[in-house]
Amino acid sequence: xAEFEVPVLSIKNLNKQxxxxxPYCQDEESLVKNYCPVCGTVYACRDxxxxxxxxxxxxxxxxxxxxxxxxxxxxxxxxxxxNGEAYLADYHNGEKNLFQExxxxxxxxxxxxxxxxxxxxxxxxxxxxxxxxxxxEKLIAAGNQHVGMMENRGTELLNKVNIPVHRRKEAxxxxxxGMQQRVQIAKALSNxxxxxxxxxxxxxxxxxxxxxxxxxIKSLQRELNISIVLVSHDLGVIRMxxxxxxxxxxGRVIEQGLTDQxxxxxxxxxxxxxxxxxx
Amino acid sequence: METLLEIKNLSKSFDLHxxxxxxxxxxxxxxxxxxxxxxxxxxxxxxxxxxxxxxxxGTYxxxxxxxxxxxxxxxxxxxxEATERELLYLRKHEIGYVSQFLNVMPRTxxxxxxxxxxxxxxxxxxxxxxxxxxxxxxxxxDEELWDSYPTTFSGGEKLRLNIARAMVKxxxxxxxxxxxxxxxxxxKIKVKLLIEQLMKEGTTMLGIFHDLEFMNHxxxxxxxxxxxxxxxxxxxxxx
Ligand SMILES: Nc1ncnc2c1ncn2[C@@H]1O[C@H](COP(=O)(O)OP(=O)(O)OP(=O)(O)O)[C@@H](O)[C@H]1O
Ligand SMILES: Nc1ncnc2c1ncn2[C@@H]1O[C@H](COP(=O)(O)OP(=O)(O)O)[C@@H](O)[C@H]1O
Ligand SMILES: [Mg+2]
Ligand SMILES: [Mg+2]
Ligand SMILES: [Zn+2]
Numbered sequence: 040x041a042e043f044e045v046p047v048l049s050i051k052n053l054n055k056q057x058x059x060x061x062p063y064c065q066d067e068e069s070l071v072k073n074y075c076p077v078c079g080t081v082y083a084c085r086d087x088x089x090x091x092x093x094x095x096x097x098x099x100x101x102x103x104x105x106x107x108x109x110x111x112x113x114x115x116x117x118x119x120x121x122n123g124e125a126y127l128a129d130y131h132n133g134e135k136n137l138f139q140e141x142x143x144x145x146x147x148x149x150x151x152x153x154x155x156x157x158x159x160x161x162x163x164x165x166x167x168x169x170x171x172x173x174x175x176e177k178l179i180a181a182g183n184q185h186v187g188m189m190e191n192r193g194t195e196l197l198n199k200v201n202i203p204v205h206r207r208k209e210a211x212x213x214x215x216x217g218m219q220q221r222v223q224i225a226k227a228l229s230n231x232x233x234x235x236x237x238x239x240x241x242x243x244x245x246x247x248x249x250x251x252x253x254x255x256i257k258s259l260q261r262e263l264n265i266s267i268v269l270v271s272h273d274l275g276v277i278r279m280x281x282x283x284x285x286x287x288x289x290g291r292v293i294e295q296g297l298t299d300q301x302x303x304x305x306x307x308x309x310x311x312x313x314x315x316x317x318x
Numbered sequence: 319m320e321t322l323l324e325i326k327n328l329s330k331s332f333d334l335h336x337x338x339x340x341x342x343x344x345x346x347x348x349x350x351x352x353x354x355x356x357x358x359x360x361x362x363x364x365x366x367x368x369x370x371x372x373x374x375x376g377t378y379x380x381x382x383x384x385x386x387x388x389x390x391x392x393x394x395x396x397x398x399e400a401t402e403r404e405l406l407y408l409r410k411h412e413i414g415y416v417s418q419f420l421n422v423m424p425r426t427x428x429x430x431x432x433x434x435x436x437x438x439x440x441x442x443x444x445x446x447x448x449x450x451x452x453x454x455x456x457x458x459x460d461e462e463l464w465d466s467y468p469t470t471f472s473g474g475e476k477l478r479l480n481i482a483r484a485m486v487k488x489x490x491x492x493x494x495x496x497x498x499x500x501x502x503x504x505x506k507i508k509v510k511l512l513i514e515q516l517m518k519e520g521t522t523m524l525g526i527f528h529d530l531e532f533m534n535h536x537x538x539x540x541x542x543x544x545x546x547x548x549x550x551x552x553x554x555x556x557x
Contacts, residue, residue: 043392044403092403254425261434283402297376297402304378308335315336 045128046090047233047266048114053123055084055109073106073289083109085290087123091234094264098281098298100272100313105287107270108158111238113138114268115155116145127152129233150180154227158239160219163226166212170197170222173211174229181230196225200255217248224255228263238270253279274314278302286310319352320388322491322522323374328383328398330369343369347383347548349524349541351491356513356523358533360551361543367526371493373398374524375415376405387413390490410438414489416481416497428454428471428479429464435483453482457508473500478508485512492516494525498532506532 058080063069073082083106091097099107112118114125116137125137129152137148149155157163164173171193178189197207200221211219220240227235237256241249257280260267271277277284277298284301286294286309294307305311328347333340344366351357359367372378374385376397385397389412392404400408409415426434429450436446454464457478468476481497494513498506506529513523513536527533533540542551 043407095403095406250425257426282406295402296379297405299377300379303372304332306333306379311334312336 044092045133046092046126047128048091048268049124049126049133050090050114051088051124051126053084053087053110053113053125054082054121055106055113055118055123056121057081057083073104082290084113084120087287087290087292089285089292089295091266091268093233093266094260095282096260096267096269096280098277098284099268099270099287100274100277100284100301101287102313103272106290107287108238110287111155111236111268111270115153115236116142116149127234146180150177151230152232153234153236154230154232155236156220156223156227156238156240158242160211160216160223163223164211164219167210169208170202170211170214170225171207173222174226177226177229192229193225196229197222199228199259200225201251215248216244217252220244220252221255224252224259228259228265231263233266235265235267237267239272241276242271242273256280274302286313319354321350322353322355322388323349323351323524324384324386325349325370325374326384326386328370328373328380328385330366330373330378330380342546344543344548345546348550351522351524351539353388353522354517354520355538356517356525356536358537358540359524359526359543360530360533360540365543365546366548367543368495371415371495371524371526375409375413375493376400387491412490413493414484414487414491415493415495416484417495425467425469427465428459428468431468431479432483432486435487439487449486453486454479456512457482457505474502474505477501478505481509481512485516488516488519488521490522492521492523492525494523494527496526496528499528510536 058078060080061075061078063077064075064080070082073085087110101107109118113120120138123138126133127137127148130137130148137145155163168176174193174196175189178192183189194204194207198204202218202221211222214222241252244252253276269280281298284296284298285292286301286307288309294301294305294310301310302314305314325347329345331340331342347370359370361367369378373380374397380398383398387395387397389395389408391407391411395404432453433446433450436449459475459478463471463475468479471479477497477500484492498509501509510532525533540552542549
């Protein structure tokens with residue numbers, strides 16, 4: 040049957056290696072996990088392909104070092120891919136490989152079509168800027184100039200993520216971990232991107248704070264009908280938020296399916312281990 | 319009446335790699351359901367009843383057989399080969415499932431849960447709000463509970479909410495896995511009333527009930543699993 044929907048984001052055969060490789064590791068069989076014992080090259084993402092559809096949350100799980108964050112960095116151009124293709128429906132009708140665009144175009148895409156929230160707020164925020172200033176920065180990067188409009192939009196966004204209006208001028212360094220993630224989320228949403236990338240955004244937060252950030256993501260996703268790629272090693276988070284899930288191991292996607300398929304009828308040995316050890 | 323669902327030679331087994339186990343859950347299942355019918359499955363615990371429903375809903379991926387469903391959106395579609403997105407669409411718009419277990423979403427109020435289900439069908443907010451209140455009232459869920467979190471509800475309240483959420487969508491095909499198992503008599507009657515109402519409105523249902531009497535009054539056909547053998551036991555035509 041022909042596909043009845045057009046993906047928002049389409050990734051084809053993405054590869055990312057750290058290191059040059061050597062004759063020894065040309066043969067994949069000789070790798071130890073995803074690492075070449077001779078030249079030290081790490082094959083962090085190997086032949087990763089997937090689609091993200093409108094309004095869906097795609098979860099990515101996998102053990103530490105399986106390449107999840109590297110993948111997210113590649114998608115946001117924080118890292119340069121070794122090779123592969125990425126297409127966004129909202130960029131030239133999905134006909135241009137984003138990885139081959141100029142860095143100027145990539146900056147445009149980052150600022151207008153995507154938002155990202157990092158596990159470590161230091162990577163996503165200027166800790167000494169005011170919170171609303173952090174948001175304005177992203178608005179300016181996307182070409183906004185009107186101060187009043189940015190002030191309004193910033194306030195609206197902080198309100199949406201439950202940061203009290205009177206604290207909007209405070210710097211994130213004064214905020215708790217949960218509040219910092221909220222400011223990051225507000226910033227990521229500022230240019231109404233159709234796609235949001237979330238990498239372990241609740242890891243390291245207190246359970247109750249985690250819960251409130253997850254709630255926020257869920258309600259924003261419903262309200263804005265935005266597409267989200269969500270990386271987490273926490274299957275509870277995946278169960279709560281993801282419609283579909285990819286499982287990564289040693290840089291590869293070893294299994295994918297509806298989230299309930301992955302959790303209730305895992306096929307791959309590793310996925311079974313992951314799921315059953317937590318039940 | 320047209321055939322809505324036709325299962326042919328379905329088998330499902332589980333390979334548990336880390337335990338070195340191979341579990342045959344069901345084999346050689348054949349089921350035919352016409353539009354508007356209420357079909358029951360009976361069998362002992364562990365005989366594979368829930369497995370069949372989960373295969374239809376797409377939670378379990380099958381090794382063998384086909385599950386042909388007549389979709390409004392896609393026409394004839396083999397659910398065993400449908401894409402993930404097609405399954406998600408069907409779950410939102412055409413196929414409902416009430417689990418035998420209490421699976422409510424944490425941190426979403428009862429009202430939000432039901433309303434969200436209606437909105438997924440494309441209704442507008444005001445209508446959804448009205449429908450939500452109507453069904454919550456039908457199941458006599460205390461008004462005080464409407465805006466609180468189901469994780470704090472009693473077993474019966476959770477279950478009633480689960481059923482309300484599935485039924486309010488008026489799916490074309492509703493899969494019911496022992497929805498009344500832990501309900502008291504009054505709640506069972508309420509579920510029954512709703513099932514009857516849905517039948518009148520043309521919803522096709524495939525259900526597992528441990529209360530055979532409850533089921534027999536509603537059923538058009540019954541299938542039975544005994545000692546791993548799946549068979550068509552009764553047809554009550556023109557009922
Ligand atoms: N800048 C880098 N230079 C060299 N190797 C790197 C670099 N970044 C990541 N790697 C390696 O790539 C592999 C994948 O790392 P990545 O951070 O993507 O894992 P992850 O799946 O996000 O793990 P975690 O769950 O622990 O966050 C690891 O072996 C890591 O050591
Ligand atoms: N997700 C699963 N993983 C492994 N085995 C399963 C799974 N689901 C069901 N089974 C097995 O399949 C058989 C049928 O179970 P089930 O369909 O739940 O029976 P019933 O609903 O008739 O009580 C049982 O042996 C059960 O242990
Ligand atoms: Mg990581
Ligand atoms: Mg069962
Ligand atoms: Zn090497």
